[in-house]
Amino acid sequence: MTALASRPKAPEGPLLRVEGLVAGHGASPAIGPLSFTIEPGEVIGLWGANGAGKSTLLDALVGTAHRFAGTLVRRPGLTLAYQEQQPARLPLMPMTGLDLLRAAGVLDPPPSLRLRAWLGQRLDTLSGGEFQLLHVWATLGSGMDLILLDEPTNNLDPGAETLVGEFLAKPRGGQAVLLVSHERDFLDRVCHRVVEVLAWKG
Numbered sequence: 001m002t003a004l005a006s007r008p009k010a011p012e013g014p015l016l017r018v019e020g021l022v023a024g025h026g027a028s029p030a031i032g033p034l035s036f037t038i039e040p041g042e043v044i045g046l047w048g049a050n051g052a053g054k055s056t057l058l059d060a061l062v063g064t065a066h067r068f069a070g071t072l073v074r075r076p077g078l079t080l081a082y083q084e085q086q087p088a089r090l091p092l093m094p095m096t097g098l099d100l101l102r103a104a105g106v107l108d109p110p111p112s113l114r115l116r117a118w119l120g121q122r123l124d125t126l127s128g129g130e131f132q133l134l135h136v137w138a139t140l141g142s143g144m145d146l147i148l149l150d151e152p153t154n155n156l157d158p159g160a161e162t163l164v165g166e167f168l169a170k171p172r173g174g175q176a177v178l179l180v181s182h183e184r185d186f187l188d189r190v191c192h193r194v195v196e197v198l199a200w201k202g
Contacts, residue, residue, distance in 0.1 A: 014039050015078055015146050015176050016061070021070035022200060023053075023060035029068045029200040030056045036195050038146065040174035045187035048197035054180040055085065057197055058148050061178075081144040085151045087135040093124040097134050106141035110134075111170070112163055129155040133163060140167055140177070149179040153186060165190045 014037040022032030031053030038044060046054045059065035061072065062082050081104075095103075098119040101110075110116050118126060118134055126134065136152045153161045168177060168190045181187050187194050 013075065015075050015174075017071075017073040018061075019071045019073070021057075021060060021072065022068040023056060023065045023070075024068065024200065025056060025059070025065050030065075031060075031197060032068075032200050033070060034195075034197065035070075038176050038178060040145075040176055041172070042193070043168050043177045043179070043191045045191035045194040046178065046180045046197050047184060047187055047194050049199075050182070052197045052199045054197045055150055058082065058150055058178070058180065061148065075145070078146060079144040080146045080148065081139050081142045082148040083135060083139040083150060083152065085154060087132065089123060089131055091124065094122055096120055096122055097126070099123075100134065101138050101141065104138040104142045106138055107143075108141055110137050111166070114160075114163070127155075129157060129160055132156060133160045136164055137167060140170075140172075140175075143175075145175060147175065147177045147179075149177065151180055151182065153181060153183065161186065 016038040018037070019035050020033040021035070022029045024030035034057065046057060048054050056065050060067055062080065096119065100123060101119070115134055115137060118130055123131060132152070132155050136149065139149065140147055152164055156164065165186070179191070
């Protein structure tokens with residue numbers, strides 16, 4: 001009889017645990033204290049007033065904002081992808097939409113015919129909304145454990161915003177999404193729960 005190696009058991013528990021986080025850019029805190037967890041498969045929205053520090057929170061999670069207090073506990077081996085409010089795009093960008101997906105490690109073709117039409121186009125010929133939508137799909141399809149999206153519906157028309165909601169509703173195994181939006185109705189539609197971000201008051 002041949003012994004078969006057992007498949008390693010997936011780690012249990014949250015992907016990320018945030019406890020008493022106070023963070024900001026520069027010498028002064030901007031947000032906190034905040035505490036929440038992100039479980040595998042969850043889509044969590046971040047909500048708060050303009051200037052409350054929602055983007056600062058995402059920066060703190062990836063290490064580009066200063067953590068003044070609190071802890072971030074990541075699952076060992078956690079992989080992460082982060083789309084900022086304005087995804088970087090050079091004035092001259094000869095790579096195509098398909099090149100972008102390949103660079104992000106995306107294996108699945110876009111589910112929308114609208115996106116598939118852009119795969120052969122140069123990125124510098126796409127409109128701001130077209131590039132934004134394609135970039136959202138590339139980020140979600142990257143296979144990372146945790147996806148951070150900062151205002152993914154920026155520059156999008158209602159039809160494209162609906163597509164983002166469909167992307168987020170697509171079964172994604174244990175992958176979790178943490179997203180910022182100024183549209184509370186959108187967050188309520190697409191998220192399992194919403195975390196309110198409060199500005200720091202020293």
